[in-house]
Amino acid sequence: MSNSIKIFSPATVANVACGFDILGFALDHPGDEIQVSLKDSPGITVLNQTKDTVFPADVNKNTAVVSLQAYLSHMGSEQGFEITFTKKIKPGSGIGSSSASAAASVFAANELLGNPINKENLVQFAMQGEKAACGVAHADNVAPALLGGFVLVRSYDPLDIISIPYPEELYCTIIHPQIEVKTEDARKILRQGISLKDAVKQWGNVGGLIAGLMKGDYALIGRSLEDAIIEPIRSILIPGYDAVKEAALEAGALGCCISGSGPSMFALSRSLEEATQIAAAMKKAFTHYEIDNIDYVSKVNSQGPKVI
Amino acid sequence: MSNSIKIFSPATVANVACGFDILGFALDHPGDEIQVSLKDSPGITVLNQTKDTVFPADVNKNTAVVSLQAYLSHMGSEQGFEITFTKKIKPGSGIGSSSASAAASVFAANELLGNPINKENLVQFAMQGEKAACGVAHADNVAPALLGGFVLVRSYDPLDIISIPYPEELYCTIIHPQIEVKTEDARKILRQGISLKDAVKQWGNVGGLIAGLMKGDYALIGRSLEDAIIEPIRSILIPGYDAVKEAALEAGALGCCISGSGPSMFALSRSLEEATQIAAAMKKAFTHYEIDNIDYVSKVNSQGPKVI
Numbered sequence: 339m340s341n342s343i344k345i346f347s348p349a350t351v352a353n354v355a356c357g358f359d360i361l362g363f364a365l366d367h368p369g370d371e372i373q374v375s376l377k378d379s380p381g382i383t384v385l386n387q388t389k390d391t392v393f394p395a396d397v398n399k400n401t402a403v404v405s406l407q408a409y410l411s412h413m414g415s416e417q418g419f420e421i422t423f424t425k426k427i428k429p430g431s432g433i434g435s436s437s438a439s440a441a442a443s444v445f446a447a448n449e450l451l452g453n454p455i456n457k458e459n460l461v462q463f464a465m466q467g468e469k470a471a472c473g474v475a476h477a478d479n480v481a482p483a484l485l486g487g488f489v490l491v492r493s494y495d496p497l498d499i500i501s502i503p504y505p506e507e508l509y510c511t512i513i514h515p516q517i518e519v520k521t522e523d524a525r526k527i528l529r530q531g532i533s534l535k536d537a538v539k540q541w542g543n544v545g546g547l548i549a550g551l552m553k554g555d556y557a558l559i560g561r562s563l564e565d566a567i568i569e570p571i572r573s574i575l576i577p578g579y580d581a582v583k584e585a586a587l588e589a590g591a592l593g594c595c596i597s598g599s600g601p602s603m604f605a606l607s608r609s610l611e612e613a614t615q616i617a618a619a620m621k622k623a624f625t626h627y628e629i630d631n632i633d634y635v636s637k638v639n640s641q642g643p644k645v646i
Numbered sequence: 647m648s649n650s651i652k653i654f655s656p657a658t659v660a661n662v663a664c665g666f667d668i669l670g671f672a673l674d675h676p677g678d679e680i681q682v683s684l685k686d687s688p689g690i691t692v693l694n695q696t697k698d699t700v701f702p703a704d705v706n707k708n709t710a711v712v713s714l715q716a717y718l719s720h721m722g723s724e725q726g727f728e729i730t731f732t733k734k735i736k737p738g739s740g741i742g743s744s745s746a747s748a749a750a751s752v753f754a755a756n757e758l759l760g761n762p763i764n765k766e767n768l769v770q771f772a773m774q775g776e777k778a779a780c781g782v783a784h785a786d787n788v789a790p791a792l793l794g795g796f797v798l799v800r801s802y803d804p805l806d807i808i809s810i811p812y813p814e815e816l817y818c819t820i821i822h823p824q825i826e827v828k829t830e831d832a833r834k835i836l837r838q839g840i841s842l843k844d845a846v847k848q849w850g851n852v853g854g855l856i857a858g859l860m861k862g863d864y865a866l867i868g869r870s871l872e873d874a875i876i877e878p879i880r881s882i883l884i885p886g887y888d889a890v891k892e893a894a895l896e897a898g899a900l901g902c903c904i905s906g907s908g909p910s911m912f913a914l915s916r917s918l919e920e921a922t923q924i925a926a927a928m929k930k931a932f933t934h935y936e937i938d939n940i941d942y943v944s945k946v947n948s949q950g951p952k953v954i
Contacts, residue, residue, distance in 0.1 A: 358842075360850040492854035493847070498869060500857050534666075534838050534875075537845040539801070541852040542668040546800035548856040549808050561806060567842075 342375035343449055347442035347629035347643045348486070349427045349634075350434035351510065351604045352478035355563040355595035356543035362434075362478035363488045364639035365510055370438045371646065372402070374446035377418030382406055382521065387424040401467030402434040402443035408466040409444045413454065415578065419447060428632075430521075431514045432602040437479035440467030445484060445643040457501055457642065465497075472521035472599075479598065486642035488551055504638065505545045505554040509613035511591070511632040513620045514602040519575050524599030529576075531566055539566040543550050556592055556608055563593025563606065576601050582620050589619035650683035651757055655750035655951045656794070657735045657942075658742035659818065659912045660786035663871040663903035664851035670742075670786035670906075671796045672947035673818055678746045679954065680710070682754035685726030690714055693918045696733040709723050709744040709775030710751035721762065727755060737769040738829075740910035745787035748775030753792060754950040765792050765950065766807055773805075780829040787906065794950035797858055812946065813862040813953045817921035818943040819899070821890065821928045822910040827883050832907030835883075840875055840925045847874040864900055864916055871901025871914065884890075884909050886935035898928035918943065 348369045352362040359496045377383065382403050397403045402421055410417065421443055427435040448455055464480035481489040481499050488502040543562045550558030573579040573596060582603060586594035591605035591614045603620065607613045617633040624631050656677045660670040685691065690711050705711045710729055714940060718725065729751055734737030735743040752771045756763055772788035789797040789807050796810040851870045881887040890911060894902035898920045899913035911928065915921045925941040932939050 357849065357853065359846045360853060365716045421839060448721060490850070490853045492850045492857075492866075492870060494850075498854070500854060500866065502853075502857055528842065531839050531840050532842055532845055534836065534840055537840055537848065537875075538667045540845065541665065541849040542798070542800045542802075542806075544849040545665065545668060545810075545852045545856045546799045546806070546808060548853045549798060549810055549860065551802075552857065558800075558808065567845075 340450065342353065342373065343442070343446050344371060344646050345442045345446045345643050346371055346646045347438040347445070348483055348639045350437055350479045350482045351512070352434065352598040353568065353596070354547065355565045355569070355593060356540050356547055357478070357490075358568050359476055359478055360491045361488070361544070361547070362482040364482040364486045364642060365433070365512070365634070365636040366639045367636040368634055370427055370442060371424040372439065372442040372446060373422040374443060374450065376450055377420050377458045380416045380418045382418065383420040385420065385422040388423055390431045395644055399470055401471045402439040402603065404470040405440040405464045405467035406443040406447055408464040409460070411445055412463065413451070415451070417451070421584070427513065430518055432519065432596070432598040432600045433512055433514070434479035434483055436471040437464065437468060437483045440464040441480050441483035442643055449645065460484055461499055462497055466632060468506050472525070474525065482642070484642050486640045487638065502548060502551050504551040505556070507608055508611055508638045509607050510636050510638060511586070511607065511613045511616040511620065512597060512602050512636070513617065513624065514632045515576060516625060516630040516632070517576070517601050519599060519601040521599045524575065527571055528568065529571065536566040559606065560592035564595040565595055569595055572596050572600055576603070577629060578624055579603070581626065582623040585619040585623035586616050589616040608636070648758065650681065650752050652679060652681045652954050653750045653754045653951050654679055655746040655753070656791055656947045658745055658787045659820070660742065660784070660906040661876065661904070662855065663873045663877070663901060664848050664855055665786070666876050667784055667786055668799045669743035669796065669852070669855070670790040672790040672794045672950060673741070673820070673942070673944040674947045675798070675944040678735055678750060679732040680747065680750040680754060681730040682751060682758065683728045684758055685728050688724045688726045688831055688937070690726065691727065691728040693730040696731055696765040704722045707778055709779045710747040712749040712778040713772045713775035713780065714749040714755055717755055717768070721759070723759070725759070727882065738826055739936045740827065740896040740904070740906040740908045741820055741822070742787035742791055742906065744771065744779035745776060745791045748772040749788055749791035750951055757953065760831050768807055769793055769807055780833070782833065792950050794948045795946065798856065810856060811858050812859040813864070815916055816946045817915050817918055818944050818946060819894070819913040819915065819921045819924045819928065820905060820910050820944070821925065821932065822940045823884060823932060824938040824940070825909050826923065827907060827909040829907045831904055832880055835879055836876065837879065847872070867914065868900035871903060877903055880904050880908055884911070885937060886932055887911070889934065890931040893927040894924050897924040918945070
């Protein structure tokens with residue numbers, strides 16, 4: 339067994355339009371790089387090699403540390419670890435920055451200890467990191483971050499994680515407008531009561547999206563990427579949202595919506611070429627609103643974290 | 647072209663626990679038998695060969711007539727038809743009695759006219775029959791009645807009907823307690839507002855059920871047959887509901903819930919033998935409540951209406 343390991347951990351898109359709190363997928367790019375090493379003494383030490391990113395001073399707010407503590411507590415282990423972060427996913431971007439850290443630390447520690455626990459069962463520990471980060475132990479980022487591909491969280495109690503087959507050729511465009519939307523705030527503005535009529539629309543689309551992914555039916559995937567409940571509220575926090583979405587669809591996107599709690603937006607498409615064209619169209623639409631933004635173009639990631 | 651045709655039209659289970667208004671499947675048994683003949687003069691004549699079943703005196707309330715009128719109006723046809731019913735699905739049972747009639751009449755007329763319209767596109771006409779019967783043009787009975795198998799109604803506007811692959815060996819037990827629950831009343835007692843929390847549970851289960859059916863994962867199908875929203879309210883209308891459901895699950899059912907708007911209950915299982923045992927267990931549980939009931943055991947129907 340090695341004493342040190344370097345991990346790539348993927349960014350993720352949660353909610354995926356209709357699947358609030360239950361659906362997410364992973365990206366090949368961007369992703370965090372995290373070096374995890376066994377220590378001779380107990381405790382978790384954190385080192386930050388990321389430029390321009392300040393880590394929480396309180397390690398109990400660091401998702402990687404909280405997740406790893408949950409894992410070690412479950413294992414009854416007092417092993418010490420040193421974690422060195424080179425984060426490439428910006429915190430607060432809405433593409434699973436905290437989840438990538440949480441997934442990486444438990445994946446790496448589990449690797450270093452000889453993989454006593456399978457990846458599906460690591461999700462519960464990474465969720466504890468999410469809870470520390472945003473107050474809710476949601477799994478729709480950490481589950482795809484750990485398992486890769488599209489993941490359905492059928493149930494939280496008991497936790498029931500289902501990998502969803504999807505077409506080999508599926509690409510994602512991410513545009514991250516440089517505005518701040520805190521996950522906690524994005525949750526607060528949601529209505530806790532919704533109409534049965536809107537809910538019926540939503541679960542029709544959830545069914546359609548799962549069927550579309552599994553059938554490899556791109557048109558059905560596109561038609562199902564609708565959100566009757568969350569998008570109308572959260573999109574208000576993103577200036578220019580409607581115009582940028584329209585630009586993505588005009589450029590050939592199957593669908594476009596808010597990634598997680600935002601502010602990033604995602605669009606799905608059939609090829610790298612299309613995804614690149616969609617990125618250009620979305621960026622151009624944002625210029626009218628004078629909002630700086632960063633774009634990523636990536637294939638859907640099939641593997642989750644990997645040793646690099 | 648023949649001038650007369652006899653059709654078997656299947657009973658259907660709508661909602662399927664988590665899929666209120668968006669999901670249904672068809673049964674091999676029971677089903678209605680309907681003879682449809684071309685007439686020399688315009689208009690639709692209805693003959694009833696069913697014992698113990700009174701048809702609406704107003705033919706504009708007869709789902710088969712309303713559906714057929716909608717079909718003929720779309721076709722711009724003044725062809726006359728005679729429809730002779732031998733209904734085996736009891737009206738008000740909750741297993742798509744009105745839908746079987748609606749599906750049969752448009753399917754038969756379309757056959758007699760040389761199939762100018764494909765089966766998917768007949769759904770819109772059969773829905774008009776549903777509207778006449780219960781006030782709402784829902785499609786989760788008529789779509790599986792016409793297409794067979796499991797059918798997802800992803801969207802009503804525009805209408806988007808998706809056939810869902812399912813495991814070859816899938817059986818259904820129906821218990822029809824002899825109490826009256828009107829579809830219209832069963833809709834009235836539903837709350838028009840629901841909690842986001844319950845909705846998240848529901849769409850997690852919709853995703854799980856579609857994935858379970860398409861993967862042929864019986865355990866996942868079973869875990870997903872949960873209804874957080876409709877069952878708690880409608881089950882109150884069925885005396886003994888909880889005990890009968892428990893009996894079904896103890897006898898090996900993958901899941902058990904209300905069929906459509908009730909009062910029938912359905913349970914899914916892996917074999918005809920299991921489905922038969924589940925029927926016996928459910929009937930036994932109902933005896934404690936002194937409610938007469940009728941049971942049906944059937945494979946899931948793959949074909950929809952057929953010429954007999």
